[in-house]
């Protein structure tokens with residue numbers, strides 16, 4: 001006995017599919033299509049009855065037993081036609097494979113199962129992709145944070161937390177260019193602690209460090225946060241970019257002087273239309289030098305500055 005085809009009848013239309021496969025087999029064996037058709041005509045209502053009786057699913061097979069093609073379901077067997085010549089094993093194998101492929105490609109049960117499988121795989125792929133995306137995003141965020149932290153570190157003086165010399169140079173260049181183009185006020189305040197060497201020598205380097213930190217704190221307290229830019233140039237030298245006129249800069253400088261108990265010399269220069277950033281630094285430096293020269297602990301404004 002060779003089973004050529006097993007099919008599940010789960011919908012009315014499956015009976016017709018089965019009939020089509022029977023005809024394919026009859027044709028392949030070169031048997032009489034006419035007599036097979038008349039048998040099928042009688043068979044179809046019986047299948048419908050039995051399908052309705054079982055309710056949901058009727059398993060049906062197409063078999064070759066010796067020289068006869070049969071249809072079998074629910075323990076019932078109906079002969080479709082005699083096969084002459086008797087097909088050999090190879091022929092049966094090829095036909096059975098053909099029918100299997102044809103029935104699988106349209107088997108509603110299989111299609112539903114395949115769809116479910118595809119849906120499940122898609123769902124898994126979606127979940128996997130979402131997880132991978134979230135992980136990628138988290139990695140990107142942490143890289144971004146790392147990058148921002150290292151950029152901040154590169155621009156920050158580690159002792160005081162103020163901008164360092166490199167950042168000061170960049171920011172001043174930008175500020176001069178922008179303020180000159182937009183005709184906005186910019187003052188540069190240069191500050192240098194008085195007798196800091198002596199403070200260090202008398203109290204130790206660690207005390208000196210704390211003193212530098214104190215200076216940074218006083219500067220922060222008196223500049224306008226998120227507007228003006230305080231920096232540590234190196235050693236006991238500091239600077240502030242003040243985005244305002246000379247009177248505001250002077251007020252800030254006086255407050256810092258008071259905050260440091262009069263022990264800092266301060267020079268101020270304001271941006272002139274003819275200024276480059278070097279000439280602005282030069283005049284602020286000269287004003288600071290003048291403050292030192294006059295005896296320290298004071299604020300000097302560069303000579304060419306106008307009042308606000």
Ligand SMILES: Nc1nc2c(ncn2[C@@H]2O[C@H](COP(=O)(O)OP(=O)(O)OP(=O)(O)O)[C@@H](O)[C@H]2O)c(=O)[nH]1
Nearest residue numbers: 192193194195196197198200205206208209235236
């Ligand atoms: N504690 C400490 N000292 C520093 C640091 N950087 C520089 N110094 C010291 O700061 C001192 C600066 O001395 P000077 O340039 O002579 O300045 P000064 O003693 O304030 O003199 P005047 O500015 O003329 O009043 C030196 O002794 C440096 O060693 C630092 O990060 N920490």
